[in-house]
Amino acid sequence: MEDIKTLSLDLETYSDVDLGKCGVYRYAESPNFEILLFGYAINGGEVYVIDLALGEKIPDDILNALTDNNIIKWAFNASFERVCLSYWLKKHYPYKFRSYSIPEDTVGAYLDPSSWRCSMVWSAYMGLPLSLEGVGTVLKLDEQKLKEGKDLIRYFCIPCKPSSVNGGRTRNLPTHDLSKWLLFKNYNIRDIVVEQAVKKRLESYPVPEFVWDEYHLDQEINDRGILLDMGVVKNAIIFDEKSREELTTAMKRLTNLENPNSVQQLKQWLSDHGVETESLDKKNVAALIKTVPEDQRDMLLLRQQLAKSSVKKYQTMHNTICLDGRARGMFFFYGASRSGRWAGRHIQLHNLPQNHIPDLADARSLVKLGDYDAVKLLYEDVPDTLSQLIRTAFIPRPGYKFIVSDFSAIEARILSFLAGEKWRLDVFENDGDIYCASASAMFHVPVEKHGLNSHLRQKGKIAELALGYGGNMGALKALNAVEMGLSEQELKPLVDSWRSSNPNITKLWWDVDRAIKEAVRLRTHTKTHGIRFYYQKGILFIELPSGRKLSYVKPKIEPNRFGGESVTYEGTGVNKKWGRIESYGPKFTENIIQAISRDILAYAMKTLRHCFICGHVHDEIIFECSKDISLKVICDQMGKTPPWIKGLTLRADGFETTFYKKD
Template sequence: MQHHLSIDIETYSDQDIGSVGVFKYVDTSAFEILLFAYSYDFGDVKVVDLAQGETIPEQVVKDLYNPDVIKHAYNAAFEITCLNRAGRYTPADQWRCTMIHGMYLGYPAGLARLGKVLGLPEDKQKMSVGKSLISYFCKPCKPTRTNGGRTRNKPYGDPDKWELFKVYNRMDVVTEMEDYKRLQSFPVPQEVQDDWVIDYYINARGIQVDRALVAGALKINEANREELLTRSKALTGLPNPGSRAQLLPWLKEHGADLPDLTKETVKEALKTATGDIREVLDIQSRLAKSSVSKYEALDRATCMDGRIRGTLQYYGAGRTGRWSGRLVQVQNLPHDVPMAIDTARTLVKRGSLEELRLLYGKVSDTLSQLIRSAFIAKPDSVFVVADFSAIEARVLAWLAGEEWRQKVFKDNGDIYCASASAMFKVPVVKHGINGHLRQKGKIAELALGYGGGTNALITMGALKMGLTEDELPGIVHKWREANPNIKAYWYKVEQAAMDAMAKAEAQDIGHGMCFAREANLQYGYDYLTVRLPSGRKLYYPQPMTGPNRFGGEEIRYKTWMGTRWIYNGTYSGKLVENITQAVARDCLATAIRRLAQQGYKPLMHIHDEVVLEVPKAKLHDDELDRVVALMCAPIDWAPGLLLNADGFVSPYYKKD
């Protein structure tokens, strides 16, 4: 007979979990579990005070690795990692994560937030006092004369507060169980659960960091910053020209009235700036290189064995279920690659600022371009990196039945050239006949697939590419004319969603997909759902219809914005974008699952790219071809979807 074991723990570490992640958080001799709260089969909750000598019952310890006992927790990855670190072995595949369950149904992350939006009774919600209690007992404290110079608060220091902390620990289990009770009518599909388990082990496996490169980059960056600030001080006379509050007034006084110092604003101002203003703005742009901060994150979050772990957040994008980045934000790494990358890496490892500047010019740019190569394979292994090509465009063409695009993909053609050719009714060849039109095809492809117009082209950088504003409406018209099935698909999807809202029946949109209205009448939960080809669903909580800003009707659903649970509107193109990106995500999940089943060790994945670590002793000459074949093999739930991938083999990660 299957049983359920709900768990919440409170822990201590001298590491800040928010900046280093859970794996570095437990990777210290200071780590310990303070409290262990548990409940069998959603019954009464018991709290084990480990900090004061109590022990976890032997049966509970056995059940932590008993496959007949399903373990539950909110953000279960934390409990799994902490318990394993403490010697209480428990496999991830026996756990169910209530946080992921909530995110799957379109709810926000955070136990307190989830309880709030689910409308839990006050006595079942997370206690608001928790943050101060965690700060007091779970983190180091500053030694003072008043506290006797201690660096940590123990239970005996404030028994009343400790008893309240035990109540808080107990209530977290109560809240998690109440959340689960309200979510279980809409279960997480088995494949989504399986992918979460794979994701846990990818995060736990981690990826090796080139510590010499990181140390050299930080040393060079510090010296370079000092030089840049010194030069900027000399030009402006300001005590701190890196300060927005000081620099903006100076720029205004000297004829450059900027609203802010964002990357785009400074980049735009540099186009016309001259003299000292230009140099000051150029220095500002180099000082503001956010990618350099990734070296600091790598240095901070790398575990003692030299690997960084926990860089991916499963189901981080609530509307589509795609992954998001954590710690170093691997989903947002620079694309540029320096020339002679091995030479650049050697100079940075040596901390050679002058040589780096002499050979590469702007130091900040070069450091930014090298951040990918800070991820390295173990000495006895290499990376095999494979990336789906144009997967969103392929999925959209397949969903909408745009046959000419499908033929381009089947023939491995250049979609930008083919799009321009279809738009302008002439042959277009890259670097060949009518090659100048390829750029227009490219910007149209990037901006217009989800119902965008001239503003979408501008946002995607059309004007910066040399196109004029007068050209843009024509490009929109020509692209839509060349893609009638995609255009029709936007409205087909929107109409199906509207019909699902109005009728008590599912609305088919092809490829096994449908919109439906689903509800839990007991708690008043209501969803507009989209069943995807994979069987996974997208959820839009508490949907309703209402007027949009153009005078028509739109679908609205509840979503978490900042600090509030509010209504957000959607439309035809956005619905198609959600579906397309969700299907592309499922293709990636299928590829990762296949690779794992074949014994490969995925370390991370970035958008549509998978990074594997393969021992040199097991590396075949055609290893990349094998990986690509696994990724691009036909998918049973997507007959006719044409996938393609390419990649490289390297001792370090890079942009191919």
């Protein structure tokens, strides 16, 4: 038997829990979960399949390898294999199962991720698709994923509807169709063959070890999960149903429509009352409310309340919660391949509604108590109140507290630092507020965050967020600048004055544009503002200060619609389809700044990994800590500048809380 150094794995599994709706942790926790096929290859060699469903056993040396941290385990989307094998080992070979961390941690049910590697992460690092089928196609591999896979998974891996044809059964077993089962085993083998071919093709571009370390930390955070207050969640779902019924009844009364939720019927009703509208989306409804007569306005206000989709997140919480009351698997490592940032999964912490209710704790306790009438009486708009309370459903476990700490204006700081925009750097150096300083420069009056002209700060913030990456009037409009009180006439002068007061940032955009075009055109190395760009074997690489690289596949220079030239590359576009994407200096600058922000967050998370991180959102970290941990110590540590970007001034601010919220 050869020495095992690496193990490539692929599982086919069954569970009565919906994987898409509930996530892998809840899926594998089900008492009815089982592994059907265990595919593996040792050291990149021949692929074997153990047919567990038909009674075959996994060899001892392979079982031992699963908990041996000296043996590297590879899989495409490895978190699925690792979590499934954690539950399976605990159930079938409890004496072989080993977890990690300390007893006080909540990761004890899972295998140590430190010896696991994920070829999906490798694909993402190289700017390739996040599906095995997609990667195989783009890389034009000889072996491709079998197309029949989806049908076979539907047949063997999920419950089936009982019918007279299938004898009333709720599940298809191998014995029900042995020829399909044989094909399924081939499918299992092929997945490992394709995964190994992907690794072989990418071996000249290894993922740096420090990125694998970030991946392991990400897996640890996903394993740890966040506790949910199910009293709040269950009552919010009940309140939402009750409120929807009331709103629908009120709309029926007002319109006499059979189904006032139907966009078609509502548009017709509005048209019959002299109001024409193309769409009933959020923005259009908000605009119409200001102009239509009272009856239509009342109906649109009801429609607005009914359309609050964010309350669906309570249902997602209900779906994903594990037996110990914690929601897991909410963070998707390298989900945004252009910057390497995390993406959200399931509950989607990255896009939770903000909370502005002044007495948040009171509103929360009324929902927890189940007092619907009091919530309706005191807050009127029930869906909006529930929406604002979503964050508060996350709580620390008994005896612990949350510390929520975030970086202050991190993207603006990095942009100013890279560009060498001195006046802005002075603002940061003196612990000033960049949004106030920007508003002050734009409106020529002093602006203080909680004082003089404080209402202008939001406009300064909008300008900062919209204009830092080459944005124009369209970008200001997209951030609701007009709704916030800026007139159409003000927008162009605002863009001009922002750019003229930030000449070095404007220069940075076009220096980046030139450096990238030169690297692609001449297939060479270029450098500007401390960032390296180079073209190698059909890929444009941007090397960041951390040593991490951003990858752009098959770049070329093509004419653009403005009569100039743009760099285009292959990637996943807004429609989630693979195709050519056009980019230019300011957009590449945005990728670079967001990527550096992400690296700084990852650096802070590594230095604070012993503090039970249970969540993070863009530039914010949520810690579940014992009561004696100091907020100041956490913020000071988080605000430390990484050694690879010396001279950048960072600041982190935070607060302590007994439930998650936006401060």
